[in-house]
Amino acid sequence: LFWSIEEQGSVVLALFADDQTRLYFNVFGNQIHFPSSFFQSINPLFIMIYVPIFAWLWGEMGKKQPSSSKKFAYGLLAAGLSFLWMMLPGMLFGTDVKVSPFWLIMSWAIVIVGEMLISPIGLSVTTKLAPKSFQAQMMSIWFLSNAAAQAINAQIVKFYTSETEVAYYGIVGGITIVFSIILFFYVPRIEKLMSGIK
Numbered sequence: 001l002f003w004s005i006e007e008q009g010s011v012v013l014a015l016f017a018d019d020q021t022r023l024y025f026n027v028f029g030n031q032i033h034f035p036s037s038f039f040q041s042i043n044p045l046f047i048m049i050y051v052p053i054f055a056w057l058w059g060e061m062g063k064k065q066p067s068s069s070k071k072f073a074y075g076l077l078a079a080g081l082s083f084l085w086m087m088l089p090g091m092l093f094g095t096d097v098k099v100s101p102f103w104l105i106m107s108w109a110i111v112i113v114g115e116m117l118i119s120p121i122g123l124s125v126t127t128k129l130a131p132k133s134f135q136a137q138m139m140s141i142w143f144l145s146n147a148a149a150q151a152i153n154a155q156i157v158k159f160y161t162s163e164t165e166v167a168y169y170g171i172v173g174g175i176t177i178v179f180s181i182i183l184f185f186y187v188p189r190i191e192k193l194m195s196g197i198k
Contacts, residue, residue, distance in 0.1 A: 083173030
C-alpha cells in the first residue's frame with residue numbers, strides 16, 4: 001500500500017501539477033515561474049533534507065526508538081495522511097481552480113516522512129531476518145514489493161479524474177490509514193515473530 005501511494009507522485013500528483021497547480025511562486029511581488037516537472041524533484045529534495053534528521057533522531061533515541069514494525073505502521077499512516085491532505089484543495093476550492101504549489105509540496109513532505117520510516121528500515125530488516133544463504137533472494141523479494149505496488153497502481157489510477165478527485169484521495173488515503181491501524185494492532189505479534197530483531 002505504501003509504495004502504491006508513494007509512486008503515484010509520478011502519475012496522479014503529476015496530473016494535479018499539470019492541471020490544477022499554479023506554476024509560479026510570488027516572491028516580493030514578483031512571479032517566479034517553473035514547469036510542472038519541477039515537482040518530480042521534490043521527492044529527492046525531501047529525502048536529502050530528511051535523511052540527516054532521521055539519522056540524528058534514531059541515534060539520539062538509541063534503544064528507545066520505535067521497533068521496525070511500528071515504524072512501518074507510522075510510515076503507512078503518513079502515506080494515508082498525505083492523500084487525505086490532497087483532498088483539501090478540491091474540497092475548499094473545487095477541482096476546476098488552480099491552487100498554490102504548496103499543497104503538492106506539503107503532500108510530498110508528508111509522504112517522504114513515511115518513506116524514511118519504511119524504505120531504509122525495510123532494507124535493514126530484510127537483511128537481518130533473511131537466512132545468510134538467502135539474503136540476495138529476500139532482498140529481491142523486497143524490491144518486488146515495489147514492482148507489485150506499481151502493478152496495483154496501474155489499476156487504481158484509472159479511477160482518478162477531476163470529477164472523482166476528492167473521493168479518490170479520500171478513499172485511497174482512508175484505506176491506507178485503516179491498514180496502518182490494523183498493523184499497529186499486529187505489532188506485538190510481529191515483534192514476537194522477529195525474535196528480538198529490531
